[in-house]
Amino acid sequence: MKRRAPFKGKLATVDDAAMADHNVVVTCQSCGHERHMYAWKLAQSKERAPDIPLGVPFPGFYCRHCRRPVGAIVVSTGPFAG
Numbered sequence: 001m002k003r004r005a006p007f008k009g010k011l012a013t014v015d016d017a018a019m020a021d022h023n024v025v026v027t028c029q030s031c032g033h034e035r036h037m038y039a040w041k042l043a044q045s046k047e048r049a050p051d052i053p054l055g056v057p058f059p060g061f062y063c064r065h066c067r068r069p070v071g072a073i074v075v076s077t078g079p080f081a082g
Contacts, residue, residue: 015050017076018043027073029057033065039076 007020017024017039024042026035043050052058054076061072 011054011076013050013054014039014043014052014074017054018050020076021079022076023078024054025075025077026061027075028061028063028065029071029073030063030068031066031070033063035064036077042074 007016009016011017011020011022014024020039022039024037024039026037026042027033042052048060052074054074057071057073059069059071061070062068063070063072
């Protein structure tokens with residue numbers, strides 16, 4: 001099996017993080033609850049999800065902790081160990 005070439009570029013969106021095989025952390029702006037997930041799962045979840053910028057507050061998330069629609073900040077944590 002041939003390995004893919006490593007991603008070389010700036011990580012600006014969730015789609016870039018998915019191409020680089022990174023994990024992301026989604027942090028609720030209201031209560032601070034964090035959710036760790038694979039970037040490719042977030043990128044495939046909705047049609048506008050690949051365009052979410054990293055490190056910038058973005059509306060349209062639902063927090064399971066405070067149980068309401070909130071804005072969230074998505075941050076890349078680095079490559080997953082899988």
